[in-house]
Amino acid sequence: MGIASFSEERFPARLALGTSGGPERRTEIVRLSTGFETRNQRQAHALRRYDAGGGVRSLEDLAAVLAFFEARRGRLVGFRFRDPFDHSSAAWGRATTPFDQPLGTGDGVRRDFALAKTYGTGAEAYRRPIEKPRAPSLRLGVGGAPVALGGSATLDAARGIVRFAVPPAAGQAVTAGFEFDVPVRFDIDHLSISLAAFEAGEIPTIPLVEIRP
Numbered sequence: 711m712g713i714a715s716f717s718e719e720r721f722p723a724r725l726a727l728g729t730s731g732g733p734e735r736r737t738e739i740v741r742l743s744t745g746f747e748t749r750n751q752r753q754a755h756a757l758r759r760y761d762a763g764g765g766v767r768s769l770e771d772l773a774a775v776l777a778f779f780e781a782r783r784g785r786l787v788g789f790r791f792r793d794p795f796d797h798s799s800a801a802w803g804r805a806t807t808p809f810d811q812p813l814g815t816g817d818g819v820r821r822d823f824a825l826a827k828t829y830g831t832g833a834e835a836y837r838r839p840i841e842k843p844r845a846p847s848l849r850l851g852v853g854g855a856p857v858a859l860g861g862s863a864t865l866d867a868a869r870g871i872v873r874f875a876v877p878p879a880a881g882q883a884v885t886a887g888f889e890f891d892v893p894v895r896f897d898i899d900h901l902s903i904s905l906a907a908f909e910a911g912e913i914p915t916i917p918l919v920e921i922r923p
Contacts, residue, residue, distance in 0.1 A: 713787060716923040718868060720790040720891060721762065722774050727794055728765030731918075733758050755838065758793065758892055758920040763913045772903060775916060784899035788921050790842050790891035799827055799840075799887045806887030808851035813886055816852070816878025823884050825870040840890045841870040841923065847889040848872075853882035894918040 733756035741747045766772055782789055799810035813823040825840040845867040850857040852874075857863060863874045870890075878884055897917040908914065 713783065715786075716788040716893065717782065718790060719781075720792065721778065721894075721918075722771075723792055725762055725765035725771055725775065726792045728767070729760045729762045729794055730764055731758060731760030732795065758894070759897075760791070760793075760894070760918040762791075762916040762918055766908075766914055766916070769905075769908075772908065772914070775914075776901065776903065779896060779901045782896060784901075785896050788893050788895040788923055791894040791918060793892050797891070798889050806847060806849055806889065808849040808856045808887050809854070809885045810887035811885060813872065813884045816880055816882040816884060818880045819877050821874045821877050823872045823874075823886075825872065825886060825888060825890070827890075839870065840888070842891040842893050843867055843870050844889040844891065847887075849887040851883075851885040851887075852878050892920055893923045894920050 735756050736752040738750045738752050739747055740750075762775075766775060778789075781787075798806060800806045811825075811827055813826065814820070825843055827838045827840055829836045829838065843865065845865055848859060848865050850859065850863055850872065859865065861875060863872055865872055872884075872886065895918070897919045901914075901916070903914055904912070
């Protein structure tokens with residue numbers, strides 16, 4: 711049996727708390743002879759990079775990272791990761807509601823709506839696809855009213871797709887609130903751990919990079 715390229719298992723949450731990192735954009739800048747410059751975006755979506763080494767605080771944590779690394783075969787298999795800075799549809803410190811994020815508008819035919827999180831407002835807003843939601847956290851709204859999961863709608867938590875049993879009526883706003891993980895992989899194939907260095911206070915480097923599963 712072959713090994714899947716992505717595992718729905720989550721990186722240990724207690725280790726993620728000490729993570730550093732965030733989104734990385736790739737912008738191509740060309741400076742003209744006039745002194746002006748042109749800037750072009752090389753990719754539509756940011757890729758997040760993290761160093762999870764800061765969350766390792768004990769020998770037990772080291773062992774947990776080692777076991778997780780081996781199970782993922784280094785860089786081979788992707789996995790879920792909880793970004794300690796950005797893991798909710800709601801504003802920082804607030805509880806999620808069914809009306810946090812717009813998913814689209816019903817037309818009486820469309821049944822599938824992809825989860826997304828919007829940053830900013832107006833024409834400059836950025837819409838980020840959310841592909842790894844936490845299923846128990848999902849709350850839906852249609853036309854300004856909460857909608858119960860189950861008979862009315864289901865969630866594909868591996869792809870971040872909500873499917874309605876009955877298409878929302880034309881003109882009805884479809885919204886959602888949720889928590890989510892980031893799909894990542896290890897960015898190393900060699901996990902270097904020194905017991906002496908760790909006991910002396912040296913923090914191991916455990917780089918992670920976001921992927922498109």
